[in-house]
Each structure stands twice: as structure tokens, then as C-alpha cells.
Amino acid sequence: MSQISVNNLTWQYDGRLKPAISNISFEVEKGEFILILGSSGSGKSTLALCLNGLIPQEMPGKFSGKVKIEGLPTDTFPLSQLTQKVGVIFQDPESQIAMLKVEDDVAFGLENRLVPLKKIKKRVKESLTSVGLLEFKDEITSDLSGGMKQKLSLASMLAPLPNILVFDEPTSNLDPKSTKDLFDLIHKLNQSGKYTMLTIEHKLDGLMDMVNRVLILNPDGTLLADGNPRNVLKKHFLKIKEYGMWIPTVFWIGIKLKDKLKEKDISIEPPLTIDEAANKFKLLLKDIKDTKIKIGKKVDAKEKRESQDKKDKNEYKKFNQIEVKDLNFAYTNKKYVLKNLSFSVYEGDFLAIVGPNGSGKTTLAKILTGLLKPSSGTISLYGKNILTIDPLEISKKMGFVFQNPEHQFLSDTIYNEIALSLRLANKSEDFIKKKVNSLLKQFELIEFKEKNPFSLSQGQKRRLSVATMLLWDQDILIFDEPTYGQDFKNSQQMWNILRDLNSAGKTIIVITHDMNFVSELTEKVILLFEGEIRFFGEIRELFQNKKLLFNSYLMEPIVTTLARTLKLNFKDGSFPITIDEFLYLIN
Amino acid sequence: MREIFFKYIDKKSILHSINPSIKLIALLTMFVAITIVMDPITSLVFLLIIVLSTKYLANLKFREIATAMILSISMASFIAIFNILFYKTNFIPNIPVIFNIGKLKITNDALRVGLSRGIRVFSLINLSIIFVSTTDVTALVDSLVQNMRIPYRIAYGTLVAYRMIPLLSDEFNQIQASQKIRGVLPKKNIRSKIEFFFKQAITLMVGAIRRSDRLALAMDSKAFGAFKKRSFYRPERVEFKDVIFLISTILVILITYYIMWKIGFLKKLGVSA
Incomplete structure (x- = not known):
């Protein structure tokens, strides 16, 4: 039996003319990590709410089809047990934290489920430890940073010991560093093997190495594709582009590079993760270095930038x-x-x-x-x-x-x-x-x-x-x-x-x-850190300074990381910071 | 606006350790006891008791409650002065007068009532300051549910709403800033200002309703309200010391009444003056 089985699911909110999602069917096995893609308004969040029974049990609307979690039907089985099995972490941390103190919020869901005090204490401690917030247990929740609030939401969801975790764009309010921290945490949870995970996310670059399957929703809420990430992205690339969904940056670079190298009769498979991209491009560059492709133009980065449209x-x-x-x-x-x-x-x-x-x-x-x-x-x-x-x-x-x-x-x-x-x-x-x-x-x-x-x-x-x-x-x-x-x-x-x-x-x-x-x-950038200007100047200069970025909790663009591993730079030693520049250096 | 007058001050003291529900009952008892005293001297004695409790029972330093004190002093003086100036006996013709301020006559009764009311208001606000400063909101709600049988859905629902208040006030500031920067300012007349306020309030409401929808989903995800009962992470019990505290409070009130009556200051209790 599959852990999640969705059969012909259709849901229409009261007062809407069309269903938010329609005719969706898929099965999920234990331990999978599934990425759900779709343009805004395609019903991704709705699908998430269908998985823990909030739809149809708490929302007014028309429901048809069947969703089963570990064999239990979500439309009739008690909600308190469904929500225990399936934890959902939402986008906005402010509206999912209930209590004033960190530990109280983690305990809240357990108290409501009549878990005895001894067990609550144990689980509060375990959950806070697993997200790294134990030392903050006495803090006031509203004093936490956005990243910490999301970690707290995650801890509160982990406390009832769910088997399935659903993430609905939990990083959209977060800065790059907090996003990375949360992804690292999701990584860790994924590796523990305890959880099946479904995630809706548009910052895909730090995520793709975990994803074993991708579901894509059409704008009308039907299922466009379901399968292995590489196959699905390749096969439906044009549609994905047309509907305006996010795709991994390296995949995007791969596609562009493929186009560029087509005339030279070199073919390349677009990569999914940064590591894969680095390896693939390295091989590619090595292979063809002496023959058809020249690497690195003898120009300074500045000239290139200014030769554009400025x-x-x-x-x-x-x-x-x-x-x-x-x-x-x-x-x-x-x-x-x-x-x-x-x-x-x-x-x-x-x-x-x-x-x-x-x-x-x-x-x-x-x-x-x-x-x-x-x-x-x-x-x-x-x-x-x-x-x-x-x-x-x-x-x-x-x-x-x-x-x-x-x-x-x-x-x-x-x-x-x-x-x-x-x-x-x-x-x-x-x-x-x-x-x-x-x-x-x-x-x-x-x-x-x-x-x-x-x-x-x-x-x-x-x-x-x-x-x-x-x-x-x-x-x-x-x-x-x-x-x-x-x-x-x-x-x-x-x-x-x-x-x-x-x-x-x-x-x-x-x-x-x-x-x-x-x-x-x-063109120019001011980097603020704790109220002081840490950097004020040309954007290129900032992105060359890896240490400064790291110390200021910022990330360089993916292309720059990629170029750095490939040693692909301009004459003046600087690394490309845009996809165009990156491609320009491969010729 | 994040600075609030009344807030919990995390410390150790006798009052901090008293069960919040019992403390609330004691507070209400004191409220009644002080309100029905009309004699200013007796009121002063109660005030003295409150000041001593602030220091010795609640372990609060003056600077910790200074902002709240500004509020209580200004309210109390306003009430005292207003009553001294405008108490009804001042307007009876040919009544004996203590002194005049311009055309206003100040009578003996006015002075007595004004002082008494001022002192009582000052006492009541300071009692509230002590209560809020020594009582953690979460503990109060926990205790009301566990010791006073208040339905937990109502109590914790209110607590969740309470958590949202600062968010709403932040959001309202955002809305005002967004409008101001558009150059959309109300005209100088009051009508336009009120209209404007309502339009902004609607914008706030739209956001608030959406947030409360999301919050409701999150609460359902946490099984809030799924069962009649719930277990408790912070057990609150009424202990022997709490009972002693409540009895002592009542005794202090009665003894004060008795002594003041014996000395001759306290003649009757009531609510009329």
C-alpha cells in the first residue's frame, strides 16, 4: 500500500467558478522527496491542504475523488489524527505560531492531542534540538528572526511525530542565509529516512539533490507531469517556460549552453544540481578545449558589461x-x-x-x-x-x-x-x-x-x-x-x-x-549589516569577495559559484556574475 | 509603539510565585475593598499597603514601573483636580468655602471627595501594575483553564488573538506609510480624516481576515479544539501557600477597616462618593 494515494482529486472552493485542482491522481511511497511545481494560482497550496484533510474537512467547497494517508480517507477520518500524520509548514511564519513562548508553541499541538506531560517534555526537547532552537526555548516568539520562526514552526510540526512533511514555500520570507539554513535542516531530516516529504518551493537550487520526483501542475489545476526530475524537466521544458514556473538555475544555464553549442555540434545534457553542473561542464570544457571551443575571452569584465546596453x-x-x-x-x-x-x-x-x-x-x-x-x-x-x-x-x-x-x-x-x-x-x-x-x-x-x-x-x-x-x-x-x-x-x-x-x-x-x-x-550595491554599510560599490566587486559575502550571510549567484569551480574568468581575474557573461566566456 | 505601559517583569518574588487565579481573586477583592472606602485617610493607609507590597511582596524597583507610574499619577491627579474644582457642593449657593480659585468656590466636601477619589484611582492602577508585572500572561491563561474551569478554547483562542495585536499595529503603521508616500493625504477637515481612517481600516481588515484564515488552518493543524479536554505542559496548582495568601489579603483588609473605624476615620462604607 502506498503511503499517500490521491485518486481523481478535484476541489472547488465555494464561490469560485472553476475547481482549484482537478482530476489529480498520484501515489507516494515512504521516504520519497517530491517537488511540486506550478505557476502561481495553479493550486499547489490547495493540494498541500488536501493532504492533511484540512480540505475538505475545514474548508467550504466541492470535493470529489479520494485521498488516503496510510490507508485512511482524509474526508472522513478524524482531523486531529490526520494532522498528526501529515505536518504542513506554511509560507507565513507569523500566522502559524500560536503561543507567546518558543517551548509553549512546540507543546501546544501535543497538549491539544492530550499527550501526557512526561511525553510532552521529552518531545519538546527533542523537536527543539533537531531544529537547533533548544537554547532559545524560553524566548518570546515575536522576538525571533524570520528564519528562526520557520524553524520553530518546523519544530512544532515535528513534535507530534508525523511521517509525512509538506512544505508550502517556507523560505519565501527568508533571506539567503536563513533559506540555506532551513534547506540544510530539511536535508538532515530527509537523510534521517523517517519522513516522506513533499515541497512547494521556487528557490530550487539548494533542493534538487534531494528531489527524487517532480509533479507539475497546469495553470488550470490539472496534473501536467509526474516523474523523474530530469525527464520531466526536459520533456516539459517549453510548457514550464510558457507557464512561468521556476526551474533550477543550472538547468537554465544548461539549456542556454546547449543552444549555443548546437551549431558546433556539441551536445550537452542540462544538469540539475550545482555539483552535477560543475562536473559536467568541467568534462565538456576539458574535452573540447583544444578543438572547437575557446575558453575565456581576453577582455576585462568591465568592458563586457559596458559593451552591453549601457x-x-x-x-x-x-x-x-x-x-x-x-x-x-x-x-x-x-x-x-x-x-x-x-x-x-x-x-x-x-x-x-x-x-x-x-x-x-x-x-x-x-x-x-x-x-x-x-x-x-x-x-x-x-x-x-x-x-x-x-x-x-x-x-x-x-x-x-x-x-x-x-x-x-x-x-x-x-x-x-x-x-x-x-x-x-x-x-x-x-x-x-x-x-x-x-x-x-x-x-x-x-x-x-x-x-x-x-x-x-x-x-x-x-x-x-x-x-x-x-x-x-x-x-x-x-x-x-x-x-x-x-x-x-x-x-x-x-x-x-x-x-x-x-x-x-x-x-x-x-x-x-x-x-x-x-x-x-x-550596477551598484549597498551591503548593510547590522545597520552599518559593509560594502558600497560596483556589484561585480561584491560578488568577487566570497569572504565578505559569507560573513554578511549572503550568497553569490549560482553562475559565479559555477565559474569559480570551473576557473572560468575574465582577463582581469574576475568571475562572471550573470548567465550571459558566463556563456560569453565559453566560445 | 512597541513600548507598552504594562508588562510582565520576569523576577523572583512572593507575588511572582502565587497562583495567577488566586492572585486575580485577591486583586479583585482589594479592588472592591478600596473602592468602597470614602475616607481619604483610610484610602491613604491602603495606598501605603500597596506601596509596601510593591517593594516587599513584588520585589519591583521604581524604575521598572516608572512608565506605568506616569500613567497612574497623571490619571489620579486629573481625577483629584477635576473633583476638587467641580464637585457638586461647590455650586451650592451660600455654602461655607475654604478658598476660591477665580470664580470657583472650593468646599470642604469637594476637597475630601477629590482627594479620596484621586488616591483610590491611584491605588487601583498601582494594584493593576503589580498584578501585570508579576503575572506571566501564559501562566494566567494556563491557570484560568486549569484552576478556574474556563473553557480552554476560549482562553487559548484569546491568547492567540493577543499575540496578533502587535502585528496588527505594525501593519497599520505600514498602511499609513504606504498611503503617505503616495501623496494620498486626507484633507484638513475632520470628516475627510475620519473617512480616510475607515478606508485604511478596511485595508487592514482585509489583511487581518486573510491572516486569521491562515491562522485558523494552522490551529486546526495543531489539533486545537479537537477534543473536549487537553493535557498541560505547565501544570498550575492551587497550593497551601496560595490559600494562605488569599486569607491574609482578606485579613489585612478587615484589620485595616477595624483599626480605622476604632480611630474614628472610617465611618461607613459605600459607593456613592
Whole structure:
């Protein structure tokens, strides 16, 4: 008997016109590690909720088919026992921690299941030990970092001794280091052989070596593919690309390399993991070194970068738009969140602010826009102290797109949402109509213009929040995690939007954890660590400095890691930081 | 806004060790005892008892509760001053007056009632400060469920909601910032401000409802409410020392009443003044 058996599963939420998932069938054997792929809205999370019985037992909707966990039907068997067998770790740690103290939260699920005190004590200790949080058992849960909160959620799920663990994008709120830590933990649990695991995840690079099987959902919630990762990715690559799902970076590089080498009659199988990629590429490069392929161009990295599309931009007369001098900031509790920051932002800059969670990135952005007042030091905008400028004037010079797009929404339709601030500024309806419609077109929202902003998909909400920011043709735009929680397609779309804005001469400042984004798009970077600037300069320089990255809890882009193992570098000794550069060096 | 006036201070003291439910009963008893005393001198004696307990029973230092004290002092003085100035006897024509402030007459009764009410409010708030400072919220809920038979679904449900309050306040700040940076500011009149507040509140609610849906799923995953009973990670028991504590509290009240009555200050108890 399979451990999980899903048979013709269809589920439709009440009030929806179409099923979220339909006609899904698959079996899972003990000890498997399954990756579930699908674009946003394809029903991945819904499938996760079907596995522990929350659907259909706790959600209103139409259920058909059969799901059995160790032979027990999820639609009728007591939920408390199903949820004991199948632990689900959700995306948002804040809404799955119940108690005020760490150990109490782990104990909570056991108390509810009437486990005797002696056993609770033992299991709380074991679970906290296995996620490395034992020494924090007396801490207040809200004081924990995002990464620690997710580890706590995992500990609370491990305590009832489940056999199956389901992860629903548990790393999407986490910085690169915490993500790696959580993946390492999942690795360890996987190796213990005690658990069957299913995971929904878009950061695939640290995961592929565990995955023994991939399930892919179509956008309409049906099953596209089920099987061995390599076969499935190869066979359905075009569909995956079309639907905008995430795929492992090395696989992506492999595909591009394959295309490039096709004309030379060399074929290569796209790899799945970084180790595999390194080995494969090494062999490839060795084999053909003397014959058809030349490795390494005799160019400096800088020349390559500038030869791209940035040529005309250097002709801008650059002048300094924002100047930060000796900035310090503390919230009321006297602990300095930002210490002694000084830097300038020039017209046309594409600047990234990176650093682990809690290093002060968002606080800095809030100060730059005048939302928070510095404790000491000055911020000048076009040479004028920002504290002396009227907030309305600031908003005409500088736009700020917050992490959660919903926070900006005030209106009942998308059209009105964009029109809102224009109306408040007493612009004529004609002018408003022209402006709003052109923005709606630019952001592919025109067909939804009468819909409520809250009813949009994640990607659309994001685009709407950007659109509402561009009304005044501001010169400076600040984005807080613009690609957070989005599928590949929407992320790409956002990248393109930012690239276009920057090419049009706007200054872009991006706060992000997405190192691929940083390496592909931005030029300069500020690395914040515990409130101090650890690095301010060219992006390339940062990614060459492995030690600094490590000490600052950051990761270099996968291509750089790969190039480093392959000793593939530019004339000046620097390693490529984008996929294009990487491919450029193989010729 | 994370700085709150009242919070638990993790220490060791007699009051820290008392069962939270018993402590709550003692607190309520003291509340009633203080409220029904109308004589300012007797009220002062109770205040003295509270101040001594703060130091010796609760082991609290003044600076640990300083922010909360600011609140209690300002509330108490407001009530005292308001009553002294505007107590009803001040407005009876031809009544004997102690002194005048401008056109306001201040009577003997006004002074007595004002002081008494001020002292009592000060005492009540300080009692609450002692209670909150010495009682861990989780322990209180655990004890209410285990010792007072409060249904656990309600008690822990409330506790989970309590955990969400700071998150909501953070989120509201985020929403306000997001609006401000758009240049979407309310007009200067009150109506526009109220409208604006409601729009922001709706945005907050949408997020809160979604979060509570997720929270409900997470709670179901933890089998919350699956059974009538539950076991307890932190057993709370009513011990002999707790009973002694409660009896002592009642004795202290009665003895104080008796002495003050013998001396002649405390003439009657009631709620009218």
C-alpha cells in the first residue's frame, strides 16, 4: 500500500467558478522527496491542504475523488489524527505560531492531542534540538528572526511525530542565509529516512539533490507531469517556460549552453544540481578545449558589461540626487538600527540595497523617503534637506513601492486606484483618463480596470502598486522586495519593468534578497549589516569577495559559484556574475 | 509603539510565585475593598499597603514601573483636580468655602471627595501594575483553564488573538506609510480624516481576515479544539501557600477597616462618593 494515494482529486472552493485542482491522481511511497511545481494560482497550496484533510474537512467547497494517508480517507477520518500524520509548514511564519513562548508553541499541538506531560517534555526537547532552537526555548516568539520562526514552526510540526512533511514555500520570507539554513535542516531530516516529504518551493537550487520526483501542475489545476526530475524537466521544458514556473538555475544555464553549442555540434545534457553542473561542464570544457571551443575571452569584465546596453547611459550628465551624510537612526528603544551611513545616489543609478533580515534595509528606505526622521545626520534631496520638504513634494520626486502591494489600496476599482492621487491634486478628468489608461496599458491591467484591486492575482497586484507610483513621473523610484513571492514569469515581468524605467533615465533603488536579480540588473550595491554599510560599490566587486559575502550571510549567484569551480574568468581575474557573461566566456 | 505601559517583569518574588487565579481573586477583592472606602485617610493607609507590597511582596524597583507610574499619577491627579474644582457642593449657593480659585468656590466636601477619589484611582492602577508585572500572561491563561474551569478554547483562542495585536499595529503603521508616500493625504477637515481612517481600516481588515484564515488552518493543524479536554505542559496548582495568601489579603483588609473605624476615620462604607 502506498503511503499517500490521491485518486481523481478535484476541489472547488465555494464561490469560485472553476475547481482549484482537478482530476489529480498520484501515489507516494515512504521516504520519497517530491517537488511540486506550478505557476502561481495553479493550486499547489490547495493540494498541500488536501493532504492533511484540512480540505475538505475545514474548508467550504466541492470535493470529489479520494485521498488516503496510510490507508485512511482524509474526508472522513478524524482531523486531529490526520494532522498528526501529515505536518504542513506554511509560507507565513507569523500566522502559524500560536503561543507567546518558543517551548509553549512546540507543546501546544501535543497538549491539544492530550499527550501526557512526561511525553510532552521529552518531545519538546527533542523537536527543539533537531531544529537547533533548544537554547532559545524560553524566548518570546515575536522576538525571533524570520528564519528562526520557520524553524520553530518546523519544530512544532515535528513534535507530534508525523511521517509525512509538506512544505508550502517556507523560505519565501527568508533571506539567503536563513533559506540555506532551513534547506540544510530539511536535508538532515530527509537523510534521517523517517519522513516522506513533499515541497512547494521556487528557490530550487539548494533542493534538487534531494528531489527524487517532480509533479507539475497546469495553470488550470490539472496534473501536467509526474516523474523523474530530469525527464520531466526536459520533456516539459517549453510548457514550464510558457507557464512561468521556476526551474533550477543550472538547468537554465544548461539549456542556454546547449543552444549555443548546437551549431558546433556539441551536445550537452542540462544538469540539475550545482555539483552535477560543475562536473559536467568541467568534462565538456576539458574535452573540447583544444578543438572547437575557446575558453575565456581576453577582455576585462568591465568592458563586457559596458559593451552591453549601457553605452548611451554613461553619456548622462550625472549629478547627485540623494546625499546621505552621517546618518544614524534609532527607534524609541535607543538601539541604533542604522549607524553612520554616508553615500550618494546619482541620476540614472540602479542601486541595490542588500543584507540579511533585520539589517535595516527597509528602515533606510523609509528615511530616504522622509517617512522616518533620522536621529542624527542629514538626507538631502537635490541639495535640499529632506525634512524641510513638504511630503507631497517628496512624493512627486520619489516613488516608493512597498513590499505588500495591498497596503496601498484604497479604492474600489483599479481605475480609481490609479486616479486617486491625481484627483486629490485636482487634475482634470480628461488628463486623468489619458494618464490612467496609458499606465493600465503599460502594465497589462487594462482589461481589469473595473475590478476591485484586492481581487487581482499576486503579480497583478504588484504591477498595480507600481503603476500607482508612477503618476508624477518621479525621477527616483524605490522598490522593497519587488519580486517577493512571485512566480518566474511575474518576476521576469517585474525585472523588465525596472530595466525599462532605468533605461528611460529613472534612478532605481531596490531592496532585495534575490541575488540573481541583483547580479543581472543592478550596477551598484549597498551591503548593510547590522545597520552599518559593509560594502558600497560596483556589484561585480561584491560578488568577487566570497569572504565578505559569507560573513554578511549572503550568497553569490549560482553562475559565479559555477565559474569559480570551473576557473572560468575574465582577463582581469574576475568571475562572471550573470548567465550571459558566463556563456560569453565559453566560445 | 512597541513600548507598552504594562508588562510582565520576569523576577523572583512572593507575588511572582502565587497562583495567577488566586492572585486575580485577591486583586479583585482589594479592588472592591478600596473602592468602597470614602475616607481619604483610610484610602491613604491602603495606598501605603500597596506601596509596601510593591517593594516587599513584588520585589519591583521604581524604575521598572516608572512608565506605568506616569500613567497612574497623571490619571489620579486629573481625577483629584477635576473633583476638587467641580464637585457638586461647590455650586451650592451660600455654602461655607475654604478658598476660591477665580470664580470657583472650593468646599470642604469637594476637597475630601477629590482627594479620596484621586488616591483610590491611584491605588487601583498601582494594584493593576503589580498584578501585570508579576503575572506571566501564559501562566494566567494556563491557570484560568486549569484552576478556574474556563473553557480552554476560549482562553487559548484569546491568547492567540493577543499575540496578533502587535502585528496588527505594525501593519497599520505600514498602511499609513504606504498611503503617505503616495501623496494620498486626507484633507484638513475632520470628516475627510475620519473617512480616510475607515478606508485604511478596511485595508487592514482585509489583511487581518486573510491572516486569521491562515491562522485558523494552522490551529486546526495543531489539533486545537479537537477534543473536549487537553493535557498541560505547565501544570498550575492551587497550593497551601496560595490559600494562605488569599486569607491574609482578606485579613489585612478587615484589620485595616477595624483599626480605622476604632480611630474614628472610617465611618461607613459605600459607593456613592
